[in-house]
Each structure stands twice: as structure tokens, then as C-alpha cells.
Amino acid sequence: MQPLFGPVAERWTVSWNERGDSMKSRKILAVLALALIITQAYAEEEVAPNQKPVKVVADKRIAVGSQGMLPLYVSADWSKPLPGVTRAILVLHGRLRNADVYYRSALTAQAAAGDAGKSTIMIVPQFLAGIDIEAYHLPADTLHWSLEGWEGGDAAEGPQPASSFDALDAILARLADRHLFPDLKWVVVAGHSGGGQVVQRYAIATEGEAVLKAENVAIRYVVANPSSYAYFSADRPEAQIAASCPGYNNWKYGMEARPPYLASPGAAELEQRYASRQVIYLLGTRDTNPNHPALDKSCMAEAQGPYRYARGHSYAAAMAARAGGTPNHRLWDVPDVGHDGDRMLTSPCGLAALFELPGCGAER
Numbered sequence: 001m002q003p004l005f006g007p008v009a010e011r012w013t014v015s016w017n018e019r020g021d022s023m024k025s026r027k028i029l030a031v032l033a034l035a036l037i038i039t040q041a042y043a044e045e046e047v048a049p050n051q052k053p054v055k056v057v058a059d060k061r062i063a064v065g066s067q068g069m070l071p072l073y074v075s076a077d078w079s080k081p082l083p084g085v086t087r088a089i090l091v092l093h094g095r096l097r098n099a100d101v102y103y104r105s106a107l108t109a110q111a112a113a114g115d116a117g118k119s120t121i122m123i124v125p126q127f128l129a130g131i132d133i134e135a136y137h138l139p140a141d142t143l144h145w146s147l148e149g150w151e152g153g154d155a156a157e158g159p160q161p162a163s164s165f166d167a168l169d170a171i172l173a174r175l176a177d178r179h180l181f182p183d184l185k186w187v188v189v190a191g192h193s194g195g196g197q198v199v200q201r202y203a204i205a206t207e208g209e210a211v212l213k214a215e216n217v218a219i220r221y222v223v224a225n226p227s228s229y230a231y232f233s234a235d236r237p238e239a240q241i242a243a244s245c246p247g248y249n250n251w252k253y254g255m256e257a258r259p260p261y262l263a264s265p266g267a268a269e270l271e272q273r274y275a276s277r278q279v280i281y282l283l284g285t286r287d288t289n290p291n292h293p294a295l296d297k298s299c300m301a302e303a304q305g306p307y308r309y310a311r312g313h314s315y316a317a318a319m320a321a322r323a324g325g326t327p328n329h330r331l332w333d334v335p336d337v338g339h340d341g342d343r344m345l346t347s348p349c350g351l352a353a354l355f356e357l358p359g360c361g362a363e364r
Contacts, residue, residue: 034040062171064167082180082181087188116355127198149164155259193339223280229312282349285334333349
């Protein structure tokens with residue numbers, strides 16, 4: 001607000017000096033009215049933009065069992081065999097459900113990867129909400145979730161209660177089909193912001209990974225700048241906040257009250273599985289705004305730290321401190337990048353995480 005309000009106030013001050021004190025009252029009221037309008041517009045645009053229908057619905061569909069159809073973008077025709085494709089990368093959108101924006105970023109990263117990108121298929125699923133179904137009069141079999149429930153694997157609101165994790169399982173099952181992908185060697189599941197929340201939880205819960213492993217296809221999870229993480233213990237970096245926050249250890253923040261998709265096995269086994277998986281945490285060093293409009297400010301999230309960068313480092317440290325550590329997990333800082341999905345995915349560290357390209361100074 002300050003950059004907008006300051007120049008307006010300065011112009012009115014000049015006007016007062018020129019025209020005299022008789023105009024002060026009206027001009028003060030005018031400035032205050034203008035400030036109020038700007039504040040309201042800013043709040044409506046920045047605080048809850050995910051409550052508006054998406055601007056674009058993805059043009060492809062995949063069946064999630066018999067539970068419904070999931071919209072998605074795919075960079076090649078995967079209805080027929082794709083020999084020569086050795087890598088598949090899933091990129092998950094943020095809370096705005098703007099898969100079209102993330103698809104453009106995915107294609108930019110693919111082009112930047114050079115030869116590695118040429119043998120890669122890029123896939124961007126779209127987790128729609130009910131308001132999107134209504135706005136575009138989509139078919140009744142189109143899966144849709146609550147505005148943020150898809151981030152934690154919740155059941156869809158319609159047409160059937162498929163978890164968003166079931167939807168990812170369906171994509172991995174398609175990729176495991178050796179008739180379609182005879183040369184596939186790697187699958188990368190990556191997400192930024194709200195999509196990073198999905199990836200981190202899916203890396204804990206996934207049942208779809210097994211079909212890839214059965215075909216000797218490796219899988220990696222890339223978690224970029226999420227607002228929060230699912231903890232396995234009741235400990236939190238901000239213990240005082242947790243102590244006064246009922247439900248702080250419920251899913252998607254902890255292991256209590258988990259949704260049906262991961263009601264079993266127990267938390268200890270889920271932790272063991274997660275620790276064994278290949279996970280890269282990508283954290284923008286400038287994603288440090290504790291008042292970012294899209295930051296989860298619930299007490300459950302605040303118990304994990306003041307902002308995304310701190311929350312990510314605290315979570316990775318907590319996992320590394322567990323018995324046995326997390327030798328398959330890595331944390332890479334992305335220098336001079338804030339909460340920007342495009343810059344995160346197309347940065348040297350983003351390309352290293354997606355394509356194993358050299359150039360990420362944070363690799364260790």
C-alpha cells in the first residue's frame with residue numbers, strides 16, 4: 001500500500017500549499033476515500049484469488065478409475081506408443097489451480113534442458129473446484145475438490161470421492177504402461193506452493209509409486225516453496241504456538257485424523273517409507289515474507305515457522321534428525337528467488353532437480 005498511497009498524499013500536499021487551507025477538509029476526505037478503495041481492491045485481488053473460477057481449463061483428460069475424469073496438459077500424444085521418451089515430469093500448480101501458467105513454465109524448463117528435454121514428456125494435472133465446473137458448464141464426470149482440499153489428498157466433492165492422490169496414481173499407472181512408454185527410466189513429481197504441498201504429502205502417501213518400481217522406473221519428488229509440511233512427530237519449531245493450537249497435529253500438518261487414502265498403514269511405517277524416497281526440497285531464499293497473501297497463516301502452519309523459507313529448513317532438519325536420518329532427501333536453496341514458480345522451476349537448481357543438469361551451486 002505504501003508505494004501507492006505515498007505519491008497521492010504528496011500531490012495533495014502540494015495542492016494544499018497552492019490553494020490554501022480552505023480546501024483541506026475535502027481533500028483529506030478524498031485521499032482517505034482513495035486509500036480505502038485501493039485497500040479493498042488489493043484485498044480482493046491478493047487475499048483470496050483462489051475463490052474465483054480459473055481462467056483456463058486444461059484440454060486433455062485422464063480417467064481416474066471409474067470415479068471421474070481429471071483435466072490435464074500433456075506435451076505429447078500419450079494415447080499411442082512414445083519410444084524414445086525416457087523421462088516424465090509432472091508439474092503441479094499452486095492454489096490458484098492455474099495449470100495453464102504452470103504448463104508454460106514446464107515447457108520453458110523443458111526447452112532450457114536442451115537434449116534432456118527432448119526425451120521428456122511434461123504433464124500438468126489440474127485440480128478443479130466446484131466454481132470452475134459451474135463457470136464452464138463442464139461435463140458431470142469432471143472431478144472437482146474443495147478450494148484447498150486437493151492439497152492434502154482429500155476426497156473429491158464430485159462426481160465420486162476420489163482423492164487427489166488417486167488422480168496422481170492414475171497418471172503414474174499410465175506412465176508405467178510399457179506399451180506406451182517402452183523406454184521410460186525416470187518420473188519426477190514436482191510442485192510449487194500449493195502444488196508443493198501436494199507433492200510433499202503424496203511422497204508420504206503414494207500407492208502409485210509401486211507400479212513404476214515394478215517396471216524399473218525410478219521416481220523423485222521435488223517440493224518447492226510450500227506453505228506447510230506433514231510432520232511425523234508432535235514436535236514443532238514454534239512449540240508455544242502449537243501448544244495453543246487444537247488440531248495442529250491433524251493431517252495435513254501431522255499424522256492424526258488422516259484421510260481415507262492413507263488411513264493405514266500407521267504413522268511409523270509412513271515415515272519409514274517417506275524417508276526412503278528420493279525427495280528434493282527447493283526453497284527460494286527470498287520467500288521470507290511472513291505476510292505473503294498466499295501464505296498459510298493458520299496456527300497449524302504458524303507452528304512450523306514464520307514463513308516458507310524457515311518452515312522448509314526446519315522441516316528438513318527435523319527429518320534429518322530422526323533415527324536413521326534421511327540420506328535420500330536433499331535441500332537446495334535457490335538464491336535470490338522469492339515465491340515465484342516459474343523462476344524456481346527454470347532456475348539452475350530447478351533444472352538440476354527436474355533433469356539432473358549441472359549448475360546448481362546448492363547441490364550437496
